[in-house]
Amino acid sequence: MTHTFNPTVLREYDIRGIVGETLGVEDARAIGRGFGTLLQRDGGKKVAVGYDGRVSSPMLEAALIEGLTATGCDVRRIGMAATPMLYYAEASAEEVDGGIQITGSHNPANYNGFKMVFRGRPFFGADILLLGKMAAAGDWIDAAPGSVESVDIMDAYIDRLLQGLDGIDPQVLAGLKVGWDAGNGAAGPALEKLAARLPGEHHLLFTEVDGEFPNHHPDPTVEENLEDLRKLVSVKSLDFGVAFDGDGDRIGAIDGQGRVIWGDQLLMIYAEDLLKTRKGATIIADVKASRALFDHIAECGGKPLMWKTGHSLIKSKMKETHSPLAGEMSGHVFFADTYYGFDDALYAGIRLIAASARLGKSVTQLRSDMPQMLNTPEMRFQVDESRKFAAIDEVKERLARTTADVNDTDGVRVTNDDGWWLLRASNTQDVLVARAESNSEEGLARLMAQIDEQLSLSGLKRGPQAGH
Structure with missing residues (x-):
């Protein structure tokens, strides 16, 4: 056979x-x-x-x-x-x-x-x-x-998740008010059991598992999918909200003011908490993450490591470097300090509660303390499968002949006085991914022009956005 x-x-x-x-x-x-x-x-x-x-x-x-x-x-x-x-x-x-x-x-x-x-x-x-x-x-x-x-x-799993709050006085958490959106995905039943055992007040959305996803698509990295959670947080005056993807391994979050806390921003919070007791630890983030994250890890006494995008690649790098914490822009977060090193959005939700309690600041305050960076969302555009990796190689070759500060861990990430820009080929689809970040609108425009110039030199241009 x-x-x-x-x-x-x-x-x-x-x-x-x-x-x-x-x-x-x-x-x-x-x-x-x-x-x-x-x-x-x-x-x-x-x-x-x-x-x-x-x-x-x-x-x-x-x-x-x-x-x-x-x-x-x-x-x-x-x-x-x-x-x-x-x-x-x-x-x-x-x-x-x-x-x-x-x-x-x-x-x-x-x-x-x-x-x-x-x-x-x-x-x-x-x-x-x-x-x-x-x-x-x-x-x-x-x-x-x-x-x-x-x-x-299920019960053994919930017990294990709750260990993420060990050492925190339940009285500190008694006044906490959190919204949770399971998006009709597979995390719903576990979320119901978990929330019933958490201190504080918890409001749940769409915990009934429905493979047709009748309320919204379960991808918490797309802002429009957080709209129901945002309304809930606003109407009930909650401290923050947490959302999951369809299978519960990726987290999305918003603060009490309805601002999105992106994957790299969540990692800033987790890193600050963890590095209080694990000085010098290596913390990994993918190449799409903000420079603010890598700076923050270093300021908190950690060793920032930029690595390739992809949950399997990050998990492998964690094992190799004995890293206790890693994360991606896509909302995969990996804890290996007092957990197993796999991506678990329910556990990441618990660790957000724990970090806020240990750092003595609300999630909204932690979000407000972050530097205001101007960045593009992840721009994904169709490029033929046979061309995508070759185009990135061409960009690398051209930049190698210049004085540009290039990180080629995964695609091309170029840092200059305006900030940074990234071009990489997706491993899972026939798309190129671009992203840029700056301190100013003018700087961002110059970075985008550099991306467009490199694409043009390879006979490509940023086309309409491709889905995931």
Whole structure:
């Protein structure tokens, strides 16, 4: 038996496609067989499996489990859950060797996909391509079928999340008022249980899991998706609000005045809190983050490290550098100080409450204290797949012949007296991503002109915005 995947579904950080068009049950079965084979060959046996609230998820879960058990792997089903709950099932149990979450994350309702952990490390890039090669060759173990057990880990997971408030006097939190928006994503049920056990007053939106996302699209990095939360915070006079993406591994937030606290700004708060007890720690952020963040980490006694965009790449770099904290503009935040180092938006929400309490300032005050930078949103525009990486290489070559201050960790980030600008190729789509930041409108305009000049020299221009 062999299987051929649609080439568009084997992505850099996960496997993702349109159900019924590029992704289906045969793919799920082949993923199970490939992953199970690799795990068995590495001496592993037990895999935790979870799925998000999408309509297609149960069908894919059944096929995935068939594939895993066909290789002799045992499966621990945790049922419908946020992605971080699956990561928790893998990280917290010694006998579990791997984990697979079926999720379409923040993509439209007709998408679905798979995020994987292998022996405690992210499974991505070359690992995912290997699954494709194994399927094409039928290179799978056939063994006596493994066992399947269903477990309920929700209460244990909530207990673990609440440890993020250890050492904080509940009286300090008694007057706290927070809004939460689950966006009808998979984090809803866990959020209900968590909020019921938190001190203070908590107002919840859209916790009912609905794979059609009837209220708004669950991507908290898009400002219009925070509108319901903003209204709630305003009407109820709340201290701040927290929103989640479709599978609960990315956080968005607004302060008491309705201002968005972007991913790099959240990291400024978390870093200031953490560095009070972990002086000299390396804190990682992706290349899209504000210079204000890197400066703030250094001012607080930390070592800022700029790294490539992508949750799997950041997790790998954290392990390598023993970093206790990392984050991305996209709202993935990773705590490895007193947690497991994976991206968990529910835990990040708890740590925002904890940071505010320990720093003795409201979230609104912490947001107000940040330097006022002028920056563009993440601009994404269509560039042909065959051209996107080549264009970035051309920009690098041209800048190498100048005195420009270039960081080429991930694409090209150029720093000058006006601020900085970035051009990088997306690993997951046929788009280029641009961003710029300055202290002044004039400076921002000059930086954008430099981006446009480099694109023009490569025969490209900033076109209409591409979606995620």
